[in-house]
Amino acid sequence: MVTVRTVTGDIDSSALGVTLFHEHLLNDGSAAWRRPEPDDDEGWAIARTPVRMEYLGRLRNDPYVSLDNTRLDDVNLAAEEAARFRVAGGDTIIDVTPPGIGRDPQGLRQIAARTGLNIVMGCGYYLERAHPDGLSAMPIDDIADQIASDILQGTDGVRAGVIGE
Structure with a gap:
């Protein structure tokens, strides 16, 4: 028996079924937000408002001009979208959102409970611009201990089941 957390x-592992292997149900990518150029009136309009269909063309080419477009932080919406995957025959989502870009252990647990999906939470770290404060000053062994703790003890009562983003 191979166990999946x-x-x-x-x-x-036989219960994994149809699996999405690299997803972000909830995250905060605002560290990637890019300020528009001072004379970019359209960019500033997009940067200051929620995502709207009229901005779709620009966002396809410049997704980080909209601060709103960098966040997925609505548990209810994430559960609704994940439920569509479940209805289509999906069984498991591996969410690789690390600390520093909005990992939400309790939010993931809520989504799993509402949808019946197996959700595997990731741990570890992403790009330097998205690292939590103080990570760059930590000794490597402490970082390794922190990742191991995410798997063995958990965060907010939820244990990680995969390392990586």
Whole structure:
């Protein structure tokens, strides 16, 4: 038996079924937000408002001009979208959102409970611009201990099941 750690507990790997391997159900990518150029009136309009269909063309080419476009922080919306995957025959989502870009262990647990999906939470770190404060000053062994703790003890009562982003 190969065990897989989900946000609601361990399962046998045979229960994984149809799996999405690299998802971000909830995250905060605002560290990647890019200020528009001073004379970019359209960019500033987009930067200051929620995402709207009229901005779709620009956002396809410049997704980080909109601060709103850098965040997925609505548990209800994430659960609705994940439920569509479940209805389409999906079974498991591996969420690789690390600390520093909005990992939300309890939010993931809520989504799993509402949808019946197996959700595996990731741990570790992403690009330097998205590192939590103080990470760059930590000794490597302390970082390794922190990642191991995410798997063995958990964060907010939820244990990680995969390392990496």
